[in-house]
Amino acid sequence: MARNRKRPGKVRTKRNNRREPLLLSTMAPEDYNVRPDEVMSIACPDCRTWRRIMGTYDLKIREHCISGKVAEGTEHTLCPGSNQAVIVDIDVRRWQVRQDRLLREAMPQDNRRAAQQFYKPLPAPAVPVSRITAEVTLEGARQSYLAHRKGCIRCVGGQHCLDGGPLARRFVLALQQDPARREAEREAVRQAHRQERARLGFRAAQWDMYGTTVEAANNQCRKRESDTLSEFRGPGLPMLPQDVTAYDRRQAELGKQYGRKRPAPSAT
Structure with a gap:
């Protein structure tokens, strides 16, 4: 049986069936x-x-x-x-x-499924309470230690298991650090009160310095009645410039500058 070659077959004739391509x-x-x-x-x-x-x-x-099959004695079509x-x-x-x-x-x-199956990884086990690094408070350490001691059969008397020992040491450390922590909190509260008093004192000093002027300005703000003239109007209001000579000189200079400008061409 002849092998189906990949190279194109050779055309042995130039004829075609005379149809459109x-x-x-x-x-x-x-x-x-x-x-x-x-x-x-x-x-x-x-x-x-x-x-x-x-x-x-x-x-x-x-x-x-x-057709590849024909009756005996007939020719292929x-x-x-x-x-x-x-x-x-x-x-x-x-x-x-x-x-x-x-x-x-x-x-x-x-057939379309991959040969290698990929499974979702299992979640990591939870970290024991004794290894959790968080803010340690006296009440939190006490509750953790008592809860563990209540459910653990190995923690009896002064004996502790592998998890109960760190909890006990954490509780003792919280007991030792609690007075200093409370004193630091009280000092922070006192410092906040001092800063607030200083701010209020500075504000009061500002009012003592400028309060009279501001109060006098506020007292001058009175309601104006209708159909009355303002103090900035009337015959007593100065209309002339303070230096009449300088004003006339300036007006003359401006007139000369305007005169030197070329007039705009008229649209004719």
Whole structure:
């Protein structure tokens, strides 16, 4: 049996079936195979059998018969689709990607599943209470030690288990540090009170320094009655400049500057 070679077949004739060239874009994507690493083949449009595409540049469907089985004494009938010219007018790479996706989707689920199974890792065991590093208070250490001692059968008298020993030492350490901690808290409260008193004293000193002026200004804010003139209006309000000579000189200079400016051209 001849091996199906990957190199393109040799076209031994220049004849064709005198039909219009067959465009692959007009056919269903599953009716032809143009993978670069495989022999190109196509389903004949006439007999619907898979046939090889011959040639390198001038592509044609290989000459074949309508049926491979005939009655004894009769001749084979040549298929009209033999020597049909074929034109590859598609994007081969895009077609190959689409065909690969269709093959994966059609594959059974058991075959698509990975050979190696990945399981969710088990959570780490909880850290014992004796190893938890958190803020230690006297009441918290006492409750932890008593709760452990109540449920542990090894902690009897002055004897402790591996977990009860650290809890007992933590409770004793909290007892020793509790007076200093309470004194530090009281000192922090006293410091906060001193800062608040200093802030209020500074504010009072500011009012003592500027309070009279501000109070006098506030007292002058009185309600104005309707139909009355303001103190900033009337015959007593000065209308002339303080230095009349300097004012006249400045006005004369401004007049000369305006006179030297060119007049704007009129639109005529």
